[in-house]
Amino acid sequence: MSRLASRFRLWPVIVAIAWSVLAQPGYAATSITNGAAFLDQTESLRTTDHPRFVQMLAQIHQEAPRLTSREQWHLRYLDAWETMFEGDYTKSEVMLHEVIDHSGDAGLAAKASALLLTNLAANRRYEEAFALANHVTTWLPAVKDPQVRFMLLMNLSQMLDIADQTDLAIKYAHMMEDAVPPGETLCRPRSLQAAALFNAKHLTSSSPELQQAIDTCVAAGQPILANTMWLVLSSLYLDENQPAKAMALLDRIMPSIRTNHYYPHMLSAQVQRAQAYAKLGDDSNARTAALAAVAMSGPNDINEWLKDDYEVLYQVEKRQGHLADALAAYEHYVIQDKGHLNDISARTLAYAATQQHLLVQKLETDSLSKQNSILRLQQALATKAVETSRLYIALLLVVLVSIVFWLFRLKRSQLRFKQLSCLDGLTGILNHQHFVSEAARALHLLEKKSGSACLISIDLDYFKQVNDTHGHAIGDAVLQHTVTICKQHLRTSDLFGRLGGEEFGILLVDCSSDQGTAIADRIRKAIEATPVDVDGSVVSFSASFGVACTDTSGYELQRLCREADAALYRAKRTGRNRVITDAEWAFDGSLEA
Ligand SMILES: Nc1nc2c(ncn2[C@@H]2O[C@H](COP(=O)(O)OP(=O)(O)OP(=O)(O)O)[C@@H](O)[C@H]2O)c(=O)[nH]1
Known part of the structure; x- marks a missing residue:
């Protein structure tokens, strides 16, 4: 089994994408004359010049009391980003919630939500991540800032890809294509599409979508994303039993992978190399490559790359008759496979639970809106009844007044007649x-x-x-x-x-x-x-x-x-x-x- 399970393997790449989104060329920020502009400059340097970013963050903290409320919340968001970058996910989460709930700034809240999505997913808190993704979806129509919209769409596409909702993931990636903000390219939407197609097993080594994504990212000068796509291609070569092509491709992209020193790529390339050697029948090099991949990992790491790596080791040792080593590799393989399956089922369950929750909420909302409609109808009826009774009272009054008036006139005529009947017609005195x-x-x-x-x-x-x-x-x-x-x-x-x-x-x-x-x-x-x-x-x-x-x-x-x-x-x-x-x-x- 040599397939590169892209959801899991692409996720860290995507995290990196999320962090680097909106990264603009750095500015030479020296003094703080404009707080808002300084904060924007600081934010733009997050991934392109991280040390400078940390330095500017410390500088703006000294000026914090002079910042406006909006600027202070922006600073809080950058602090949350840096805290997450440093690995304190719990503290970062608290800070992001503060920004989302209390900043009163829709754009900042959307950015904080996107970062929180990354935070939750990176910690495999899938249920919360999916719930937040659903929540974020409802904001989309109101988000006008093109940068923020692009970032939200990207995060949603990733989350749906993780949930195996590849059709939706592709849909959001397409939406990104229609909303590329200034300074961005089609590299991210196209690589997300290719990743989703790969997860859906709709991609082959000759799929135009993959080649297009590679070409776009190479042209856009996005080496990390280009390498991700290259690794997807080499994985497909391995799946299609073309190990020589995979090896040649890995050789070609290795210099770039080493230059960027992005750990997931280093590990993935190493494992794929071991798989290619194994398929080529070079057990010795396959073992060396596989052991090198193990050496790159921590003792408690569990991921799909290591699962594939131990599978290679197991096959090689078995073929070589090293049964004890084969057994040891197999045991590791089982642990990794179980961990991987657990992760898949955790994601699937979380997504199902979230959807179920949404369904229940929708049912509750429907029933509430029905109750509201009934109440509105009852109110309308009550109002109508009041109006009708008022009308009846008015009518009754009119009838009563008419009757009284008529009786009065009748009485008056009667009195007149009576008077006339008592009087003499000619002289007007009593008859x-x-x-x-x-x-x-x-x-x-x-x-x-x-x-x-x-x-x-x-x-x-x-x-x-x-x-x-x-x-x-x-x-x-x-x-x-x-x-x-x-x-x-x-x-x-x-x-x-x-x-x-x-x-x-x-x-x-x-x-x-x-x-x-x-x-x-x-x-x-x-x-x-x-x-x-x-x-x-x-x-x-x-x-x-x-x-x-x-x-x-x-x-x-x-x-x-x-x-x-x-x-x-x-x-x-x-x-x-x-x-x-x-x-x-x-x-x-x-x-x-
Ligand atoms: N113009 C007018 N004449 C009336 C009316 N009622 C009665 N008379 C007349 O009154 C007259 C009454 O006449 P008599 O009863 O003879 O009485 P008299 O002529 O007054 O004579 P003495 O009573 O004896 O002085 C009659 O000619 C009636 O026609 C009336 O309403 N209008």
Whole structure:
């Protein structure tokens, strides 16, 4: 088994890529006149001139109190980077979380998240790394800074590659191609694509994607990434059983690998050399190369390169009949293989757990949003119900007001009709029927308090002649004129009604017999003295009066009427235009009798 498991083997390379991303040519930073610019310069030197970077970091720390809040957070991010570079992953993680949670700077938080991804993955904390990667994905649309966006896409592509989600890894690498920031090239996206295709076993030594990635990285002056791609190619040669080609390629790239002294490449090249020798049947050189690779590693190192290396050793020793050495190599091989498998299953499980968690979160979110929708609907319904009840109340009020108004008008008309039905149409005073009932009621009350009243019966004299001479209209005017004169001599408490054609009745309340007679006479005189003048026709007329008082005739209306009528009759009979009282009538009547 000679395949180079790129996920595992490319990871340290990718870490290096992440660290070197955004590396710009260094500036000669001497004094700090502009904090933000100084910090940018310092950041740009991280991988190109690390000692200078450390020196500038120390320099800016002395100026820290004068920095703005944003600059202080930038400094904190650089401190986290340096702390991670020095190998203190735990402390770096704490600092990165501070920047992510409290800096309030989206670009800086995105950069810190990308670095945290590297931190977590390098420590094989895959579940947390995948969770963060998912979180970072949600930020992407909002990240506008091209450098930060490029870095996030790169980290996401790497994380998905680690999770065996090679299609997605390629998708993010393609997105990087469309968003190459100034100072960057297509080398990184293309090498990530090639790495993902390799992991997906979709790459052969003649795949154009691989050759393109190699050409791009060589042209871009990116030796580490170019060497990574060369090592992928030599691994494919070995897989395709072309060891001579693999050996030739390794010989060709070895000077560059030595120059860059990048440990993963040194180890990988050494192991591949051992594999190539073994395939070429050169057991001696294969053993030497494989032992050299073991010598390059620490006693507790577990990785896939060592697994392949011990496999070579095992095969060589077995072929040579060195069974004890073969057994020892095999035991190492098993340990490395187990470690490798553990790592694969850890990654797979972590990714599955994260996706499961996401699914649960999505379900919870869906259910929450459904609940929210229901609540919103209920609120809308409640609002509608309130509006409807308000409408009903308003309608009810309108109906009530209308009914009240209608009842009021009805009552008013009823009152008017009642009033009209109580009044005489021509003169506006009480009609006969109403006068009788009102007079009876008043007399009843007076009787209770032993008050006195007088009933006056009035009849116009020779009224037929007025009608006949001047016409009926003038006759009406005379009737109205008579009413006007009478009213001038009455109090509001007195009752006044028209009892017949030219006959009127007056009930003088709280009035003695003398007072009644006097009032009747005053009215008589006023009628006599006030002719009617209608359109030049002056009509003089008079009236006869019969007065009956409770003092002599009692409180019964019928009797009072009878007595008053009798007195009136007597007034008519004795010459008209005069006032006769019941007392006079009784006296004269008795004389006549
Ligand atoms: N213009 C007018 N005339 C009316 C009205 N009601 C009754 N009369 C008239 O009043 C007259 C009453 O006449 P009589 O009963 O003969 O009485 P008189 O002519 O006044 O004679 P004495 O009562 O005896 O003085 C009639 O001619 C009726 O037509 C009315 O509302 N308007």
